[in-house]
Structure formats: C-alpha cells, structure tokens
Amino acid sequence: GLYLDRIAALNPTLNAFISVDRDKTLAEARAADALRAAGQAGPLTGVPIAHKDIFCQQGWKTSCGSKMLDNFVSPYDAHVIEQCRAAGLVTLGRTNMDEFAMGSSNENSFYGPVKNPWDLAAIPGGSSGGSAAAVAARLAPIATGTDTGGSIRQPASHCGVTGIKPTYGVVSRYGMVAYASSLDQGGPLAQTAEDCALLLNVMAGFDQRDSTSLERAKEDYSRDLNAPLSGLKIGLPREYFAEGLSADVAGVVDGAIAELKKLGAEVVEISLPNTQLSIPAYYVIAPAEASTNLSRYDGVRYGHRAAEYKDLVDMYEKTRAEGFGAEVKRRIMVGTYVLSHGYYDAYYLKAQKIRRLIANDFKAAFEQCDVILGPVAPTAAFNIGEKSDDPVQMYLSDIYTLSVNLAGLPGMSVPAGFAANGRPVGLQIIGNYFGEAKMLNVAHQFQ
Numbered sequence: 063g064l065y066l067d068r069i070a071a072l073n074p075t076l077n078a079f080i081s082v083d084r085d086k087t088l089a090e091a092r093a094a095d096a097l098r099a100a101g102q103a104g105p106l107t108g109v110p111i112a113h114k115d116i117f118c119q120q121g122w123k124t125s126c127g128s129k130m131l132d133n134f135v136s137p138y139d140a141h142v143i144e145q146c147r148a149a150g151l152v153t154l155g156r157t158n159m160d161e162f163a164m165g166s167s168n169e170n171s172f173y174g175p176v177k178n179p180w181d182l183a184a185i186p187g188g189s190s191g192g193s194a195a196a197v198a199a200r201l202a203p204i205a206t207g208t209d210t211g212g213s214i215r216q217p218a219s220h221c222g223v224t225g226i227k228p229t230y231g232v233v234s235r236y237g238m239v240a241y242a243s244s245l246d247q248g249g250p251l252a253q254t255a256e257d258c259a260l261l262l263n264v265m266a267g268f269d270q271r272d273s274t275s276l277e278r279a280k281e282d283y284s285r286d287l288n289a290p291l292s293g294l295k296i297g298l299p300r301e302y303f304a305e306g307l308s309a310d311v312a313g314v315v316d317g318a319i320a321e322l323k324k325l326g327a328e329v330v331e332i333s334l335p336n337t338q339l340s341i342p343a344y345y346v347i348a349p350a351e352a353s354t355n356l357s358r359y360d361g362v363r364y365g366h367r368a369a370e371y372k373d374l375v376d377m378y379e380k381t382r383a384e385g386f387g388a389e390v391k392r393r394i395m396v397g398t399y400v401l402s403h404g405y406y407d408a409y410y411l412k413a414q415k416i417r418r419l420i421a422n423d424f425k426a427a428f429e430q431c432d433v434i435l436g437p438v439a440p441t442a443a444f445n446i447g448e449k450s451d452d453p454v455q456m457y458l459s460d461i462y463t464l465s466v467n468l469a470g471l472p473g474m475s476v477p478a479g480f481a482a483n484g485r486p487v488g489l490q491i492i493g494n495y496f497g498e499a500k501m502l503n504v505a506h507q508f509q
C-alpha cells in the first residue's frame with residue numbers, strides 16, 4: 063500500500079513505471095500471505111518488487127518500451143518472474159526502459175523519458191532507467207533490470223543505487239525479450255549490496271529453456287558480505303583513468319579506492335589494452351544480434367500491425383516503420399549491414415576477434431588481482447536532450463561498461479559519492495567469472 067501510494071503520487075513526475083495495477087499487486091500480496099501461512103515463506107516473501115518491462119509476465123503488458131509491443135499482454139512468465147513468484151515477491155508494476163533496451167539515457171522509450179529523482183533535468187541512465195529511478199525514489203525497495211552493455215550498472219550509478227550484472231549464463235534469459243542474446247543478462251537493483259545479493263539468490267539458477275543457462279550448484283550470494291578485505295588485491299586499469307574521464311568522477315573513484323585501502327585492500331596497476339576497441343566491437347555485435355532478434359516483429363503473430371496495407375510485404379513494411387522508434391531502426395540497419403555478404407568478414411567477424419582479445423585482457427588482469435575497480439561512466443548524469451541528437455556521443459558514454467559484457471564477466475555499480483553538481487556517481491566493481499559473492503563482499507564492506 064505504501065509503495066503503491068508513493069507510485070501514484072510521484073510517478074506522474076518521474077515516469078519510472080509503464081504499468082501499475084493495484085488489484086494485481088494486492089492479489090499477489092495475498093498469495094504471499096498464503097505462502098507465509100503455509101510455512102513456505104522465504105527471506106523475501108511479501109517484499110514488493112518492480113520489474114523491468116522486458117521480462118514477460120503473465121497477464122501484464124510486456125512492452126519492452128516499444129510501440130511494437132504496446133498491445134502485447136504476455137501469456138507466460140519469464141524464468142526470472144517464475145522465481146520471484148515462487149519466492150513470494152509482490153509485483154508493484156512494470157518499469158520504463160529504452161525501447162528494446164537500446165540506449166544509455168532512457169530517452170528512447172515509446173512512453174517518454176524517465177526523470178532522474180536526484181535532479182529532474184538529468185537522465186536516469188539507460189536502459190533500466192525506470193528500475194533505477196524507482197529504487198532511488200523509494201517507489202520500490204528492489205527491482206529487476208537487464209544489462210547488455212551497461213544497462214543495470216550505468217543507471218544504478220546515475221541514480222545512486224546498487225546494481226549487478228551477473229556472469230553471463232547465471233540468470234536465465236527465458237522470457238526476457240531478446241536484444242543481443244550473447245550479451246544480455248538480467249540482474250538486481252536495490253539500495254544496498256546486501257539487498258542485491260538476496261534478490262540475486264532468487265533470480266539466479268539453471269533453466270533448461272535457455273541454452274546458455276549454466277548448470278551450477280545454487281549459491282548464496284550473501285555468504286561473504288561480512289568477510290574482511292585485508293589482503294584483497296584491487297586492480298586499477300590504466301586505460302580507465304585516462305583521457306575522457308571527468309575530474310568529478312575520477313575524484314569520487316579515487317576517494318573510494320582510498321577508503322578500500324583503509325579497509326586493508328592492496329592496489330595493483332593493471333592494463334586492459336583493448337578497452338578502446340570495446341565500443342566499435344560492441345556496436346557491431348549488438349546491432350547484428352538485434353537485427354536478427356527483432357526480425358520476429360512482423361505484424362503477423364503478435365504486437366503492432368499496421369491498420370491498412372496493400373499486400374503482405376506492404377504490411378511488414380508499414381508495421382515495422384510504425385512500430386519501431388528511430389534508435390531501433392538505426393540498430394537494425396547497422397546490424398543488417400554488418401552481417402551482409404561482402405561485409406561480414408570486415409565487420410562482424412573482426413568484431414568477434416576483438417571480443418576474444420578483450421576477454422583475454424581480463425584473463426591476464428585477473429592473474430594479478432581479485433577484483434577490478436573503475437568508473438561506471440565518464441561523467442555523472444547528463445541533461446535530458448543533451449546527447450539525444452548525437453548517437454556516437456551517446457555510445458562513447460558506454461566505454462567502461464561494454465567490455466564486461468563482451469567478456470561475459472560480472473560487474474556492479476555501488477554508490478560512491480557525488481559530482482560537483484550534486485548528481486550521484488557510482489563505483490564499478492568487476493569480478494572474475496562467478497565472482498559475484500566477492501564483488502558483493504567488496505561493495506558491502508565499502509557501503
């Protein structure tokens with residue numbers, strides 16, 4: 063009730079939610095009570111949660127921020143939603159996002175931009191901006207997000223909340239609307255590392271319906287929260303503290319490192335020499351996968367269909383012209399181009415080779431350290447409208463997040479301070495494969 067009232071009062075300003083449905087929420091709350099009465103309550107039973115509008119959820123509109131899916135009510139639950147339901151979490155609503163998760167500012171949503179609760183002139187970050195803004199404004203205690211190239215960590219950083227992108231394959235992609243399948247990964251957003259650990263415990267797990275889901279024993283991500291940091295080796299990538307990083311963000315990250323040293327951590331300088339190449343490699347691979355994933359939106363089976371058309375081809379063309387926004391069309395064109403005969407080797411294959419080099423950089427780095435620290439984004443949140451006419455400027459703001467996805471590694475953002483203009487700045491912690499518990503340990507000790 064409390065959260066629903068806050069949403070009713072503040073969402074018209076923030077635009078963090080696309081759908082809210084009081085009756086559905088209250089029905090789920092009763093189901094949670096029944097679990098409790100049956101003695102089947104878990105640590106999160108009855109806790110309200112906001113879901114990014116990318117996870118298919120039975121009976122809820124699952125729009126993915128697009129006009130294309132504005133009329134789509136999902137007939138089934140994503141694996142993540144099933145797990146949340148089984149744990150007794152109560153859905154508060156469905157959060158706004160960049161269309162098909164393409165964006166770094168949440169300005170690409172069919173439902174309009176989300177506002178940053180710290181400063182209504184600022185972007186909340188994207189693409190999980192609705193989830194981050196909802197948690198920051200206390201419209202929800204926890205939320206789900208997805209991260210293909212930074213979409214959990216970057217809005218978490220800009221909204222002053224905590225968010226994790228797990229190791230690729232830890233959270234099932236079944237029922238999560240696909241953007242770039244080899245990069246997409248769901249994860250939690252919350253105020254604290256501890257809450258993220260508890261939600262990740264719910265979200266993670268093997269699922270045979272996702273062929274890239276990893277069959278591993280269930281782990282408790284909160285198990286190391288209180289471990290001391292003495293002797294921890296922190297790697298600082300030379301390339302992350304170079305040209306392009308704003309003085310504001312550099313200052314906050316330096317302060318965080320000093321704090322962690324006081325807690326007993328040691329610092330080693332490392333190198334991730336192919337960092338610069340992550341932007342061109344990502345912006346070839348992600349659009350390539352997107353162009354194939356989005357070919358399913360043809361107006362035939364579900365989603366938007368043009369009202370008038372001459373024949374089948376005309377129907378496809380009008381449907382897609384009307385249903386997709388400008389950034390999605392740009393990605394489909396880039397993706398189709400880089401996969402086309404004669405260009406495949408020069409772009410797509412080249413990008414895949416760079417991807418391997420980036421993964422190898424991390425492999426070498428993790429021989430010298432336990433976690434890698436750095437900024438999440440080059441600057442604190444910029445203003446709404448500031449970069450929306452310049453896609454390349456927008457893509458450049460992903461420099462510190464993309465390589466984690468290309469390598470399949472886990473990464474997280476923890477609130478670390480503020481820029482001179484009062485906007486929040488996060489610290490990025492990058493772990494080795496399956497190093498979630500270690501990252502959460504560092505984050506919890508820091509917080």
Ligand code: GLN
Nearest residue numbers: 163164165210211212213
């Ligand atoms: N900004 C990146 C993009 O637009 C990442 C988005 C994401 O992680 N979903 O593709």
